[in-house]
Amino acid sequence: xSDISQAITGxxxxxxxxxxxxxxxxxxxxLVVILGFFGAxxxxxxxxxxxxxxxxxxxxxxxxxxxxxLVIISxxxxxxxxxxxxxxxxxxxxxxxxxxxxxxxxxxxLAIGLAGGLVxxxxxxxxxxxxxxxxxxxxxxxxxxxxxYTGGNPVLGLPADFRAVFNGSLLGLPLSVVIVAMVAxxxxxxxxxxxxxxxLLAVGGNEEAAxxxxxxxxxxxxAAYMISGLLAALAAQILIGxxxxxxxxxxxxxxxxAIAAAAIGGASLMGGKxxxxxxxxxxxxxxxxxxxxxxxxxxSFYQLLATGLIIxxxxxxxxxxxxxx
Amino acid sequence: xxxxxxxxxxxxxxxxxxxxxxxxxxxxIGAGEAHGLLGENGAGKSxxxxxxxxxxxxxxxxxxxxxxxxxxxxxxxxxxxGIAMIHQELQQVARLSVAQNMFLxxxxxxxxxxxxxxxxxxRAAEALAAxxxxxxxxxxxxxxxxxxxxxxxxxxxxxNRAKVVAMDxxxxxxxxxxxxxxxxxxxxxxxxxxxxxxxxxxxxxVFGICRRATIMRDGVVVDSVDLxxxxxxxxxxxxxxxxxxxxxxxxxxxxxxxxxxxxxxSATKVRDVSFDxxxxxxxxIAGLVGSGRTELLRLLxxxxxxxxxxxxxxxxxxxxxxxRDAIAAGIxxxxxxxxxEGIVPLRSIIxxxxxxxxxxxxxxxxIDNRRLRRVAAEKMQRVNLxxxxxxxxxxxxxxxxxxxxxxxRWLAAGTRILLFDEPTRGIDVGAKAEIYxxxxxxxxxxxxxxxxxxxxxxxxxxxxxxLVMREGTVAAExxxxxxxxHAIAAHAIPxxxxxxxxxxxxxxxx
Numbered sequence: 001x002s003d004i005s006q007a008i009t010g011x012x013x014x015x016x017x018x019x020x021x022x023x024x025x026x027x028x029x030x031l032v033v034i035l036g037f038f039g040a041x042x043x044x045x046x047x048x049x050x051x052x053x054x055x056x057x058x059x060x061x062x063x064x065x066x067x068x069x070l071v072i073i074s075x076x077x078x079x080x081x082x083x084x085x086x087x088x089x090x091x092x093x094x095x096x097x098x099x100x101x102x103x104x105x106x107x108x109x110l111a112i113g114l115a116g117g118l119v120x121x122x123x124x125x126x127x128x129x130x131x132x133x134x135x136x137x138x139x140x141x142x143x144x145x146x147x148x149y150t151g152g153n154p155v156l157g158l159p160a161d162f163r164a165v166f167n168g169s170l171l172g173l174p175l176s177v178v179i180v181a182m183v184a185x186x187x188x189x190x191x192x193x194x195x196x197x198x199x200l201l202a203v204g205g206n207e208e209a210a211x212x213x214x215x216x217x218x219x220x221x222x223a224a225y226m227i228s229g230l231l232a233a234l235a236a237q238i239l240i241g242x243x244x245x246x247x248x249x250x251x252x253x254x255x256x257x258a259i260a261a262a263a264i265g266g267a268s269l270m271g272g273k274x275x276x277x278x279x280x281x282x283x284x285x286x287x288x289x290x291x292x293x294x295x296x297x298x299x300s301f302y303q304l305l306a307t308g309l310i311i312x313x314x315x316x317x318x319x320x321x322x323x324x325x
Numbered sequence: 326x327x328x329x330x331x332x333x334x335x336x337x338x339x340x341x342x343x344x345x346x347x348x349x350x351x352x353x354i355g356a357g358e359a360h361g362l363l364g365e366n367g368a369g370k371s372x373x374x375x376x377x378x379x380x381x382x383x384x385x386x387x388x389x390x391x392x393x394x395x396x397x398x399x400x401x402x403x404x405x406x407g408i409a410m411i412h413q414e415l416q417q418v419a420r421l422s423v424a425q426n427m428f429l430x431x432x433x434x435x436x437x438x439x440x441x442x443x444x445x446x447x448r449a450a451e452a453l454a455a456x457x458x459x460x461x462x463x464x465x466x467x468x469x470x471x472x473x474x475x476x477x478x479x480x481x482x483x484x485n486r487a488k489v490v491a492m493d494x495x496x497x498x499x500x501x502x503x504x505x506x507x508x509x510x511x512x513x514x515x516x517x518x519x520x521x522x523x524x525x526x527x528x529x530x531v532f533g534i535c536r537r538a539t540i541m542r543d544g545v546v547v548d549s550v551d552l553x554x555x556x557x558x559x560x561x562x563x564x565x566x567x568x569x570x571x572x573x574x575x576x577x578x579x580x581x582x583x584x585x586x587x588x589x590x591s592a593t594k595v596r597d598v599s600f601d602x603x604x605x606x607x608x609x610i611a612g613l614v615g616s617g618r619t620e621l622l623r624l625l626x627x628x629x630x631x632x633x634x635x636x637x638x639x640x641x642x643x644x645x646x647x648x649r650d651a652i653a654a655g656i657x658x659x660x661x662x663x664x665x666e667g668i669v670p671l672r673s674i675i676x677x678x679x680x681x682x683x684x685x686x687x688x689x690x691x692i693d694n695r696r697l698r699r700v701a702a703e704k705m706q707r708v709n710l711x712x713x714x715x716x717x718x719x720x721x722x723x724x725x726x727x728x729x730x731x732x733x734r735w736l737a738a739g740t741r742i743l744l745f746d747e748p749t750r751g752i753d754v755g756a757k758a759e760i761y762x763x764x765x766x767x768x769x770x771x772x773x774x775x776x777x778x779x780x781x782x783x784x785x786x787x788x789x790x791x792l793v794m795r796e797g798t799v800a801a802e803x804x805x806x807x808x809x810x811h812a813i814a815a816h817a818i819p820x821x822x823x824x825x826x827x828x829x830x831x832x833x834x835x
Contacts, residue, residue: 195683205669214652
């Protein structure tokens with residue numbers, strides 16, 4: 001009897017454990033270690049201003065990485081996020097320069113992201129091509145479209161009203177951080193509380209079994225790529241709002257940072273596993289490391305080295321602590 | 326006169342977490358002896374073979390070869406010690422040639438770098454010549470028939486100068502003529518002093534091939550016997566632990582037809598299959614591996630497309646273009662390959678159960694967690710999940726309990742037609758009986774159930790009526806007194822491969 005009632009209500013604390021898994025705790029410990037390291041070495045690292053800086057610098061990668069996490073959980077990968085962002089940026093920017101209303105320009109930019117994701121999703125789910133190859137192809141295609149559209153030139157001098165949309169602050173936090181925090185909350189709810197979240201985990205965890213169990217495989221995958229495209233476009237809006245200009249070469253190698261954040265946060269490239277909290281922590285890990293190294297005046301070559309090592313270290317710790325699971 | 330046995334098991338035990346698979350197994354096989362290893366599914370035969378071939382290490386006890394105790398760290402060590410395993414599912418690389426497969430993992434080389442293909446083919450041909458000179462060592466092994474591929478495995482054992490050859494259900498997909506050939510080859514091996522371990526649950530084969538046999542049940546050796554002195558019935562009694570008093574079968578079939586299959590055909594295997602399935606009926610489907618049984622279930626479950634024919638449920642025609650459609654129509658499949666098609670290993674019991682009924686648990690946007698947990702607790706109690714840990718990843722449960730969770734999935738989805746493909750494959754003896762009872766209870770509650778099984782006693786025990794499939798069609802429909810192992814076997818074997826004169830008896834009852 002106690003078995004049953006316990007099963008219904010869950011063990012005391014079980015809900016908390018399931019919301020904040022052991023793996024997330026591991027990422028958090030990693031973050032604390034890195035923060036402690038730089039806090040000890042860099043004067044002023046823990047200043048409020050710098051911490052906010054870290055969050056702001058991490059926000060764009062976090063935004064992309066959230067979409068990437070959903071795609072990775074579904075068993076795929078999205079290499080095209082950077083070019084998707086660039087295409088979204090130049091289209092929004094040129095609309096603004098042509099005098100389009102701000103909401104329309106933003107909506108069009110976001111729609112471009114959704115469309116880019118839709119193409120990826122259809123090629124993966126309906127045509128049955130491999131996600132790596134599909135998004136490698138659209139990586140070049142979308143980049144080329146952005147370059148062709150602008151003739152390779154940046155779109156400069158975006159209107160101040162537009163820039164104000166993304167450069168404000170709320171409760172002392174930059175608006176970009178608030179927006180990405182809200183996106184993270186929505187992503188967390190999607191993954192933990194909706195059928196779509198269960199479907200993503202099932203499709204990535206065992207596609208054949210999910211199919212037999214009646215999971216709408218194609219719809220689930222396409223939705224994941226569309227969300228990834230949408231979030232890439234959102235990141236682009238935040239960035240051009242901050243810079244006041246849109247370059248067609250924007251977002252170069254963004255996909256790598258996004259994959260790194262998701263992987264550090266516990267997403268498995270085999271699919272079926274990943275965490276929104278972990279990904280956010282992973283993005284902040286990468287952001288604080290870059291911030292700290294920059295403050296220490298470490299050459300960018302060594303920053304690249306540190307990023308590489310931190311990814312490898314996270315994966316090694318993963319393997320050692322969890323075996324083959 | 327005392328001879329040192331070629332192969333000896335001495336007090337071998339194997340314990341897995343929560344399961345004692347083998348306990349104190351001891352018996353010996355002499356050089357040149359073909360020795361049967363008999364037992365029901367789950368008796369421990371496969372575990373014993375895995376220990377023999379170095380896949381598992383025994384928890385206690387050891388194996389001795391020619392009187393010397395050996396311990397294998399891995400399958401390669403076992404092979405080097407002269408043990409050759411011939412698996413039921415042949416472990417060959419289809420695209421590589423016969424010779425390449427025979428030297429797989431230990432290629433002949435020139436100067437240690439280049440593979441000496443010609444030399445490999447010459448030696449492969451030599452080894453094959455002794456048993457089947459018709460096999461060309463240069464062709465891709467995938468182009469050979471299963472029987473020939475088995476011969477290749479045996480030739481490979483000869484090549485490695487094996488002292489012990491262990492065969493696991495070698496004949497499950499062989500025709501009688503091919504079996505005769507295999508029996509000759511085995512006799513040849515024995516003449517050369519090889520000890521042959523022959524695992525099968527087909528008694529007539531074991532009696533035909535082996536002089537002695539060891540009978541196992543529930544992980545222990547019941548006895549090692551001389552088959553010459555013993556009637557088949559006595560051996561069966563030792564295998565199942567009782568005289569085979571058939572458990573009384575009670576039918577719950579009612580008048581109403583729930584599902585009608587009209588001339589179902591698929592692009593691949595199924596040809597023109599028609600039948601009715603009633604409310605509360607337990608319909609068995611028997612037939613050889615590859616006769617189209619699994620494919621038929623996949624058609625009914627919406628997993629594969631019909632190329633022609635129609636499915637009616639409660640008198641209305643339904644179009645099943647995906648498992649989703651089938652589930653909406655009240656049909657659920659419990660697949661044979663649980664790991665590949667059944668479970669999402671990393672997810673909890675609850676998540677695995679809820680997957681097919683998300684519309685129920687998330688009427689609007691969010692999942693109603695309370696309702697989900699309540700239903701999960703109820704269904705998992707109904708199927709007697711053990712341990713009763715609903716949040717635990719399903720991969721940590723035994724095969725039997727994974728199967729129960731999948732059954733619970735369909736109960737939660739309100740499924741009325743359950744399709745079981747080999748429901749007790751890879752499930753231990755205790756859980757097997759539970760699954761049987763569960764299936765019978767489901768039928769008693771009014772579910773319509775189809776059970777595909779290769780184990781004839783299983784089909785006969787469970788089913789009210791059995792369709793025997795042969796080469797994609799229904800060869801016979803057996804019921805009542807016509808329903809027995811001999812009748813099923815007679816209909817299951819393809820005509821072209823039968824001995825002349827074998828009657829097509831029983832067809833009349835269809």
